Amino acid sequence: DADVTQTPRNRITKTGKRIMLECSQTKGHDRMYWYRQDPGLGLRLIYYSFDVKDINKGEISDGYSVSRQAQAKFSLSLESAIPNQTALYFCATSEGQGNEKLFFGSGTQLSVL
Amino acid sequence: GEDVEQSLFLSVREGDSSVINCTYTDSSSTYLYWYKQEPGAGLQLLTYIFSNMDMKQDQRLTVLLNKKDKHLSLRIADTQTGDSAIYFCAESTTSGTYKYIFGTGTRLKVLA
Numbered sequence: 350d351a352d353v354t355q356t357p358r359n360r361i362t363k364t365g366k367r368i369m370l371e372c373s374q375t376k377g378h379d380r381m382y383w384y385r386q387d388p389g390l391g392l393r394l395i396y397y398s399f400d401v402k403d404i405n406k407g408e409i410s411d412g413y414s415v416s417r418q419a420q421a422k423f424s425l426s427l428e429s430a431i432p433n434q435t436a437l438y439f440c441a442t443s444e445g446q447g448n449e450k451l452f453f454g455s456g457t458q459l460s461v462l
Numbered sequence: 463g464e465d466v467e468q469s470l471f472l473s474v475r476e477g478d479s480s481v482i483n484c485t486y487t488d489s490s491s492t493y494l495y496w497y498k499q500e501p502g503a504g505l506q507l508l509t510y511i512f513s514n515m516d517m518k519q520d521q522r523l524t525v526l527l528n529k530k531d532k533h534l535s536l537r538i539a540d541t542q543t544g545d546s547a548i549y550f551c552a553e554s555t556t557s558g559t560y561k562y563i564f565g566t567g568t569r570l571k572v573l574a
Binding site: 390391 | 466470493495497502503504505506507510549554556560563564565566567
């Protein structure tokens with residue numbers, strides 16, 4: 350089984366809809382992250398959490414919110430989806446011991462029509 | 463602001479060496495990383511180097527760091543078709559505000 354699991358793998362939705370992407374991990378890591386990937390732009394950080402009671406904005410948090418329900422679960426919500434939020438979304442975890450090696454899920458491809 | 467740049471494409475013949483380059487702007491970076499992304503998958507860490515090192519070798523992979531020029535490279539020896547993927551460099555810092563910045567990715571195509 351995957352150490353970092355994202356659901357769903359693919360989602361098509363309409364403008365204005367609320368969407369939740371979920372991430373769970375079995376690595377026992379405290380730190381969790383949400384990134385989005387757009388062609389030619391690399392990965393950009395949306396939100397991150399260093400433990401259950403910690404939530405921090407990344408470089409592109411507008412239009413998104415997150416919830417850290419437990420050490421193992423970190424969900425990303427789009428309150429009112431818009432077409433330019435069409436992207437590949439990745440959840441990642443890390444141990445947080447200085448060397449921040451990131452472990453990624455397989456991604457969620459989101460299309461907003 | 464801080465930036466990490468890579469060329470978008472690289473094509474090599476099977477058996478040749480590949481060299482993927484990366485430049486960054488933040489001199490406070492503590493660690494620099496290389497990740498590999500295969501089609502339909504998430505990123506997988508290949509290797510990393512601490513900023514006070516010049517070189518790190520791991521089997522077919524050699525990482526070179528020129529801190530003065532803020533230049534990082536990944537050399538893949540004896541490149542195989544299975545090495546075809548997108549390669550991302552990234553930098554992080556352990557001091558002050560959390561920062562972890564990825565480059566735009568280099569798509570490596572290996573020709574048989």
